[in-house]
Amino acid sequence: MEPQVGIIMGSTSDWETMHHAADLLRELGVAHETKVVSAHRTPQRLYDYAAGAADRGLKVIIAGAGGAAHLPGMTAAMTHLPVLGVPVQSKALSGLDSLYSIVQMPAGIPVGTLAIGKAGAKNAALLAAAILALGDAALSARLQAWRAAQTDGVATDPA
Numbered sequence: 001m002e003p004q005v006g007i008i009m010g011s012t013s014d015w016e017t018m019h020h021a022a023d024l025l026r027e028l029g030v031a032h033e034t035k036v037v038s039a040h041r042t043p044q045r046l047y048d049y050a051a052g053a054a055d056r057g058l059k060v061i062i063a064g065a066g067g068a069a070h071l072p073g074m075t076a077a078m079t080h081l082p083v084l085g086v087p088v089q090s091k092a093l094s095g096l097d098s099l100y101s102i103v104q105m106p107a108g109i110p111v112g113t114l115a116i117g118k119a120g121a122k123n124a125a126l127l128a129a130a131i132l133a134l135g136d137a138a139l140s141a142r143l144q145a146w147r148a149a150q151t152d153g154v155a156t157d158p159a
Contacts, residue, residue: 002057005032005128010065017088018064024125039070050078060128066090069101072111085111086120
């Protein structure tokens with residue numbers, strides 16, 4: 001099955017966060033690809049990836065980045081596909097720098113910005129799946145079952 005979601009990150013160290021998105025997409029049966037694409041160190045790779053994403057069959061891109069975190073915004077500037085940004089927790093400012101860089105996009109270049117770290121990566125996967133599920137009844141059923149199982153897994157009593 002051809003990938004429908006692209007998961008990109010600025011460096012291999014971001015995989016510690018971004019694998020949570022890949023794991024959840026795998027669990028939901030959503031075909032995806034993962035790549036290291038740095039806005040600063042590999043700008044041509046970023047351009048080629050973003051500009052060709054739709055032609056390769058991608059429908060959504062999840063972009064995780066830390067620090068200056070330009071990857072999601074630069075990706076969104078080069079594709080019409082929805083881009084979901086995941087701020088990766090940084091050592092310097094605990095991911096606040098990443099969050100501010102991703103969420104403060106100028107009007108006309110939207111990036112759906114999620115929470116910092118693992119929660120953001122998981123929610124990006126769920127949001128990507130929900131977007132795809134609009135046109136995929138089988139995926140919609142799997143997503144609804146996943147959410148029901150999550151609800152069923154919440155204990156009634158604290159002990």
